[in-house]
Amino acid sequence: MRIGFDLGGTKMLAAVLDDDRSVVARNKNRTEGGDNDHIFAQIVATVDGALGKAGASRGDLESVGIAVPGPIDAATGTILYTPNLGIRNFPLAERLGHELGCHIYLENDVNAGLWGEYVAGCARGRRHVVGIFPGTGIGGGLILDGHLYRGKGGAAGEIGHITVQSDGRRCGCGNHGCLETVASKTAIARDLAILAMNGQSPVLAEAGATDIRLVKSGLIKKALDAGDPGVAEVVDQAARFLGIGMAAMVNTFDPEMIVLGGGLVEKLGSRFTDIAEATMRERAMQRLVTGVEVVEAQLGDDAVVVGAADLAEAH
Amino acid sequence: MRIGFDLGGTKMLAAVLDDDRSVVARNKNRTEGGDNDHIFAQIVATVDGALGKAGASRGDLESVGIAVPGPIDAATGTILYTPNLGIRNFPLAERLGHELGCHIYLENDVNAGLWGEYVAGCARGRRHVVGIFPGTGIGGGLILDGHLYRGKGGAAGEIGHITVQSDGRRCGCGNHGCLETVASKTAIARDLAILAMNGQSPVLAEAGATDIRLVKSGLIKKALDAGDPGVAEVVDQAARFLGIGMAAMVNTFDPEMIVLGGGLVEKLGSRFTDIAEATMRERAMQRLVTGVEVVEAQLGDDAVVVGAADLAEAH
Numbered sequence: 001m002r003i004g005f006d007l008g009g010t011k012m013l014a015a016v017l018d019d020d021r022s023v024v025a026r027n028k029n030r031t032e033g034g035d036n037d038h039i040f041a042q043i044v045a046t047v048d049g050a051l052g053k054a055g056a057s058r059g060d061l062e063s064v065g066i067a068v069p070g071p072i073d074a075a076t077g078t079i080l081y082t083p084n085l086g087i088r089n090f091p092l093a094e095r096l097g098h099e100l101g102c103h104i105y106l107e108n109d110v111n112a113g114l115w116g117e118y119v120a121g122c123a124r125g126r127r128h129v130v131g132i133f134p135g136t137g138i139g140g141g142l143i144l145d146g147h148l149y150r151g152k153g154g155a156a157g158e159i160g161h162i163t164v165q166s167d168g169r170r171c172g173c174g175n176h177g178c179l180e181t182v183a184s185k186t187a188i189a190r191d192l193a194i195l196a197m198n199g200q201s202p203v204l205a206e207a208g209a210t211d212i213r214l215v216k217s218g219l220i221k222k223a224l225d226a227g228d229p230g231v232a233e234v235v236d237q238a239a240r241f242l243g244i245g246m247a248a249m250v251n252t253f254d255p256e257m258i259v260l261g262g263g264l265v266e267k268l269g270s271r272f273t274d275i276a277e278a279t280m281r282e283r284a285m286q287r288l289v290t291g292v293e294v295v296e297a298q299l300g301d302d303a304v305v306v307g308a309a310d311l312a313e314a315h
Numbered sequence: 316m317r318i319g320f321d322l323g324g325t326k327m328l329a330a331v332l333d334d335d336r337s338v339v340a341r342n343k344n345r346t347e348g349g350d351n352d353h354i355f356a357q358i359v360a361t362v363d364g365a366l367g368k369a370g371a372s373r374g375d376l377e378s379v380g381i382a383v384p385g386p387i388d389a390a391t392g393t394i395l396y397t398p399n400l401g402i403r404n405f406p407l408a409e410r411l412g413h414e415l416g417c418h419i420y421l422e423n424d425v426n427a428g429l430w431g432e433y434v435a436g437c438a439r440g441r442r443h444v445v446g447i448f449p450g451t452g453i454g455g456g457l458i459l460d461g462h463l464y465r466g467k468g469g470a471a472g473e474i475g476h477i478t479v480q481s482d483g484r485r486c487g488c489g490n491h492g493c494l495e496t497v498a499s500k501t502a503i504a505r506d507l508a509i510l511a512m513n514g515q516s517p518v519l520a521e522a523g524a525t526d527i528r529l530v531k532s533g534l535i536k537k538a539l540d541a542g543d544p545g546v547a548e549v550v551d552q553a554a555r556f557l558g559i560g561m562a563a564m565v566n567t568f569d570p571e572m573i574v575l576g577g578g579l580v581e582k583l584g585s586r587f588t589d590i591a592e593a594t595m596r597e598r599a600m601q602r603l604v605t606g607v608e609v610v611e612a613q614l615g616d617d618a619v620v621v622g623a624a625d626l627a628e629a630h
Contacts, residue, residue: 142567144459149568151570156567159566162567164479165482175598252457282489285473
């Protein structure tokens with residue numbers, strides 16, 4: 001019996017998987033704040049809860065793969081830090097392995113999600129896949145020659161921080177004009193806040209969208225559906241910028257497939273991805289872009305737990 | 316006995332290598348125009364000439380690795396096309412293998428050059444290396460996890476065509492604001508032509524640099540050395556743009572090393588690469604860029620023949 005675990009900033013999910021990578025039990029808890037020890041206790045309780053729902057116990061566990069929202073040291077199974085959780089230099093694999101008596105493997109959540117789509121979702125059977133996940137930032141993952149590509153320190157795939165506007169806005173990373181500054185949910189929220197303030201979109205004004213923290217993907221969808229042309233303009237522009245980033249990835253990797261995922265893509269669907277794809281096909285080198293498939297991620301939240309569990313088994 | 320062959324647009328070079336990858340004989344000829352058959356005859360003559368200089372004959376040959384200035388089908392050893400040579404769909408490996416009676420392997424010249432630096436030059440012992448070669452365009456090569464990365468169709472590494480200015484100039488590839496449009500020798504020549512026309516740089520004016528085809532790397536060096544501040548401004552700007560592209564590659568690959576090469580880098584040296592590196596360090600994510608080495612290619616023209624010969628032996 002194997003568990004895939006998604007350690008998120010707002011919730012944590014433990015999923016018990018059978019040998020066919022089907023989820024046989026799920027246990028989801030809100031992530032509480034607190035120090036490393038408190039979060040550790042929560043993780044253990046969430047795993048135990050999932051085992052209970054599956055009618056199993058710790059002795060049945062072969063491995064736990066944990067997807068972490070931040071950089072890790074994969075070799076030692078240490079969480080280096082997590083911007084949203086406040087964890088720093090925590091040897092989670094060692095501590096949890098000792099507690100549960102089984103093999104523990106850590107992976108970055110974006111990589112785990114892309115790997116899930118690769119072994120059980122939309123990217124099955126491909127060998128060269130770039131994953132792009134626009135959200136608060138823009139996450140990226142790389143499957144090259146059938147392997148998850150990590151680079152020298154496990155940080156490869158920061159696609160959100162390639163420059164698309166050399167004189168563009170300052171990014172949180174320190175650079176200017178990163179893809180994130182023009183194609184993320186945050187970039188859309190920033191521009192929608194003006195529409196909300198100016199009363200150009202009643203839906204946004206009513207939802208208090210002048211506070212960009214309140215602009216979720218569902219609200220963007222609702223404002224789009226209300227037919228406000230200003231909203232469509234903002235969203236379409238972000239999609240076109242995403243397409244420019246996708247074209248750069250096509251020219252860099254000559255991939256077979258680009259997987260688009262994350263909340264924004266899930267909510268807006270082809271309304272968003274079609275524009276991104278059209279821009280990509282217009283701007284990428286024709287010889288490379290011919291035959292590149294652009295697909296939406298298929299497994300939703302399960303991608304991360306399925307991928308984490310699979311990677312734990314393989315490593 | 317192995318031969319590495321550099322099939323260039325203006326010259327072709329056959330180098331005979333010993334088992335230590337040392338060049339024991341070289342034969343260089345001007346590349347004449349003509350149809351596939353004429354170019355094929357020239358290749359054969361150049362190989363035979365190199366064998367003669369090494370005191371060897373065709374029977375001593377184990378393999379020939381040929382570096383081609385354009386896209387190839389590596390599996391079949393076919394040159395798909397070469398912008399500068401006019402070759403199209405030519406099954407060179409099969410024809411040459413039949414003629415010489417040995418194993419023939421084709422590789423793109425940028426990949427061959429980077430591989431040469433990897434097996435015998437500045438990138439020895441690294442596993443994650445990005446090569447960037449600014450010239451007429453900007454070539455790119457990728458060594459990932461110790462392997463040359465080719466992507467689905469062998470075209471990976473078109474780093475010159477990532478977008479750094481989303482509303483920038485039209486590029487030859489059809490895209491706008493590609494790295495090539497701001498950081499190549501051609502981009503520098505374009506801006507220097509104005510200085511030549513306006514009489515702002517006597518060195519450039521005298522060399523006829525209003526014709527951008529006459530702006531070679533050596534002339535750029537000469538104009539820089541003459542101390543014209545306008546020339547320095549143009550060159551430094553290109554170096555900064557190159558650094559923006561390098562930062563994107565750092566964020567995408569988390570590499571150990573970036574190799575800079577090509578005529579422009581050879582002529583301008585650290586005058587050019589230091590500015591590019593400083594910009595890269597300022598704009599890449601700190602966690603990734605720490606520990607990235609930026610080095611100049613070491614082997615000059617030999618990189619391509621050494622790399623091509625080595626790849627032929629391995630494939």
